[in-house]
Amino acid sequence: MMNIITTVVGSYPSNCFEAKSFNERISKSLGLFDSYKKAIIASVNAFVRSDIDIICDGQVRGDMVKIFASKINGFRIDDNTAYIKGKITPAAHPISVRDFQLAFKTAKSLDKRFKLNASLEDIFNHESKGVKGILTGPTTLTHSSLIENFYSSRENAIYDIAKALLVEAKELEKAGACAIQIDEPFISIGAEDINVSKAAVEMISEELDIPVILHVCGDLENVMSNLLDFEVDILDLEFSGMPENIGTLKKHWKSSYDKNIGIGCLNTKMKAVDNKDDVLETVREVQKIIKRDNIIIDPDCGMRMLEDELSIGKLNILKEIRAEGI
Numbered sequence: 001m002m003n004i005i006t007t008v009v010g011s012y013p014s015n016c017f018e019a020k021s022f023n024e025r026i027s028k029s030l031g032l033f034d035s036y037k038k039a040i041i042a043s044v045n046a047f048v049r050s051d052i053d054i055i056c057d058g059q060v061r062g063d064m065v066k067i068f069a070s071k072i073n074g075f076r077i078d079d080n081t082a083y084i085k086g087k088i089t090p091a092a093h094p095i096s097v098r099d100f101q102l103a104f105k106t107a108k109s110l111d112k113r114f115k116l117n118a119s120l121e122d123i124f125n126h127e128s129k130g131v132k133g134i135l136t137g138p139t140t141l142t143h144s145s146l147i148e149n150f151y152s153s154r155e156n157a158i159y160d161i162a163k164a165l166l167v168e169a170k171e172l173e174k175a176g177a178c179a180i181q182i183d184e185p186f187i188s189i190g191a192e193d194i195n196v197s198k199a200a201v202e203m204i205s206e207e208l209d210i211p212v213i214l215h216v217c218g219d220l221e222n223v224m225s226n227l228l229d230f231e232v233d234i235l236d237l238e239f240s241g242m243p244e245n246i247g248t249l250k251k252h253w254k255s256s257y258d259k260n261i262g263i264g265c266l267n268t269k270m271k272a273v274d275n276k277d278d279v280l281e282t283v284r285e286v287q288k289i290i291k292r293d294n295i296i297i298d299p300d301c302g303m304r305m306l307e308d309e310l311s312i313g314k315l316n317i318l319k320e321i322r323a324e325g326i
């Protein structure tokens with residue numbers, strides 16, 4: 001039997017939050033906390049209304065680099081740029097656990113199927129739904145920052161960031177996350193030796209008991225064969241805005257792989273609701289390659305840039321495919 005579940009990659013439009021400059025947000029963080037809460041609740045409401053099986057907090061706090069660079073020790077942020085100023089060590093307190101808890105509480109109040117530590121099996125069987133934690137990956141965090149001190153190579157910074165992120169991942173696991181997603185957009189642009197990126201991701205994934213999703217976007221021609229060897233449970237890739245990735249996957253996929261593929265099938269760059277037949281076609285083409293009974297579909301990343309109404313229209317296509325099958 002085929003089971004289809006839906007998820008979201010991360011950032012979601014948060015129109016009720018008026019983004020201010022990063023420095024302003026730091027200095028007024030207490031006063032603005034309510035705005036963030038409202039944005040999380042609004043995102044979760046939209047996800048639950050669209051019947052999304054694995055949701056997140058909407059990543060409403062903005063920039064995926066600064067969320068972590070502002071809390072992990074060894075970074076400083078100046079004029080919107082992250083600098084590595086010294087030895088990187090874990091954040092003093094969990095970075096995203098409170099937002100995770102608010103997302104879960106909100107979701108549970110709307111749909112009783114949301115459970116802490118929901119197993120992937122129960123989610124595929126549509127018995128449970130879950131909330132995942134999202135981390136910006138070590139390669140992406142390092143290559144988005146300027147090293148000004150301590151590290152003579154990026155490689156060692158990447159491993160120390162992985163150690164700091166593992167602490168956060170374990171906090172999210174303990175809080176009841178159903179999965180940890182690691183976002184690594186910088187892997188596809190060849191910013192780093194892929195073996196270093198792989199080792200860093202696996203420093204996190206191998207220490208967790210819950211499933212790990214690795215999200216990599218962009219054209220994957222040069223990295224797909226390596227990515228398929230990463231020790232993660234699910235590779236989340238974009239296929240709608242980057243249809244070349246279907247051919248690349250076909251070229252490198254082996255039937256012996258036990259990982260699943262998150263099928264990015266909504267074009268987030270398109271300022272209109274996707275044509276359902278196109279979405280179905282993308283899902284079917286990937287399914288023909290991976291031949292999974294359990295299918296995971298989601299939008300390509302970058303939903304933050306879309307109008308609220310458009311996002312809901314797009315998510316509703318996932319809802320229909322989830323209900324009707326492919």
Ligand SMILES: [Zn+2]
Binds near residue numbers: 185215216217301302
């Ligand atoms: Zn992405």
